[in-house]
Amino acid sequence: MDTKELLKKVRKIEIKTRRLSDHIFSGEYHTSFKGRGMTFSEVRQYQYGDDIRAIDWNVTARYNEAHVKVFEEERELTMMLMVDISGSESFGSKNQLKKDIVTEIAATMAFSATQNNDKIGLILFSDEIELYIPPKKGRSHVLRIIRELIEFQPRSRKTDIAQALKFLSGTQKKKAIVFVISDFMSEDYEHTLKIAAKKHDITGIRVYDIREEKMPDLGMVSMLDAETGEIQLINTGAKSVRTNYEKLYHEKVGYFKETFSKSGSGVVNTRVDESYVTKLLSYFKSR
Numbered sequence: 085m086d087t088k089e090l091l092k093k094v095r096k097i098e099i100k101t102r103r104l105s106d107h108i109f110s111g112e113y114h115t116s117f118k119g120r121g122m123t124f125s126e127v128r129q130y131q132y133g134d135d136i137r138a139i140d141w142n143v144t145a146r147y148n149e150a151h152v153k154v155f156e157e158e159r160e161l162t163m164m165l166m167v168d169i170s171g172s173e174s175f176g177s178k179n180q181l182k183k184d185i186v187t188e189i190a191a192t193m194a195f196s197a198t199q200n201n202d203k204i205g206l207i208l209f210s211d212e213i214e215l216y217i218p219p220k221k222g223r224s225h226v227l228r229i230i231r232e233l234i235e236f237q238p239r240s241r242k243t244d245i246a247q248a249l250k251f252l253s254g255t256q257k258k259k260a261i262v263f264v265i266s267d268f269m270s271e272d273y274e275h276t277l278k279i280a281a282k283k284h285d286i287t288g289i290r291v292y293d294i295r296e297e298k299m300p301d302l303g304m305v306s307m308l309d310a311e312t313g314e315i316q317l318i319n320t321g322a323k324s325v326r327t328n329y330e331k332l333y334h335e336k337v338g339y340f341k342e343t344f345s346k347s348g349s350g351v352v353n354t355r356v357d358e359s360y361v362t363k364l365l366s367y368f369k370s371r
Contacts, residue, residue, distance in 0.1 A: 094230050097191050104361060105195035112368035113196040126154045161261055162219045163197040163204045164284075165190045166248055167233065168266030170210040171241030173291075180356045182291050186265050187233040189289060189360055193263055194226045202261075204229065208236055211244035213251050219260075246273040249280045262286045267296075268340040277347045287350035287367070290340060294355055299329045 105113075127143050130150035138152040167190055173183040194204045198221065205219035206229045215236060217229060245266065252262065253276070262284045280286060302320045319325055344351045350371070354363040 090231065090235055093234055094227060097188060097230055097234075098195075098227065101188055101191035102195045104192050105199060112365060113193075113200060116368045116371040127151050128154055161197075161200070161202040162256070162258065163193065163202055163261045163263070164207060164219065164252060164256060165193060165204065165229070166207045166209065166252060166262060166264040166266075168210070168243060168245075168248075168264075169208050169214060169236060169238045170243040172243065172267055172269055182267060182293060182356055185291050185354070185356050185360060187230070189265055189291070189354075189364070190233055190263070191226070191230050192364075194229055197261075198223065198226055205256075205260075206232065207248060207251065208232065208238070209244070209248035209251075210238045210240040211242035211247060212240055213248065214238045214240075216251070216255070218255075243270045245270040246276040249273060249276040253280050253283070256284065260284050263289055265289045265291065267292050269336055271336070271339065274339075274343045274346075277343055277349065281347040281349050286344075286347070287352060288340060288344045289352045289354065289364075290337070291354055291356065291360075292337075294357060296333060297330070299326045301326065 127140050128151065130139065130144075130152050134152050138154075140151050140153045143151040167186060169183070173181070173186060190206075197204045201221065203219035203221050204226060206215065206217040207213065208215040215232060217232065243266070245264070245268065248264070262280070264286065266288070268288065268290050277286070299320055305318050305320050306315055307318045341351055350367060352363055352367045354360040
């Protein structure tokens, strides 16, 4: 992709996702993810409806008129976007690749954080850490994240969520809001998620395609494994083959839901042909 085409694509995603974050997500995001606590802001005259527990009795005695202490939320949080860029993310069946939706979701979350003056960092992972961008503020920083999401080419096509979570725990010493965006076709990450979730507020956003849920009966078909690069001749006409495929698929989905729930982390499931806006808003409101 040449520079002109890349900038055009970045701009298109910015316009769409920034509008969503400005008008829909920034308020919900602020409400859902709290700051580190409350800090003293000022003292002002008591107004009808103020909580009497907030009255500053020293100032009230000095001026012979009721005054209350005003506190504000100590904000400045850090959001970490952990994005799966393994081979399976390039799958799509309805003129929309999973990676396109993943990019939009990540961009929307990033702009929502920016609206709240929070820092945003990025971890792109496969079965290794492909790219790490430390948390920072600002529009230009978010645009760099979007550029990387669009054009970064991974070295590996496999997936290892445990490795990515281990890296997160090693680099982020303070509590962060973490969105892990993947299809979660991975295993054995329960232990590392449990450790990471003790420190961070983690949400797993599973992006999937309807064609992944069931294998169609198409007879003998050459299939490419997106994560190994192997081409195999599969008899999709055999019921046992389709049944085993569906069993394995639903086991991994079940593992994702159960593992995230047990660790106290949030779960969002969104199909590429569904509105991720509706799914995310519903999730934020449920918090």
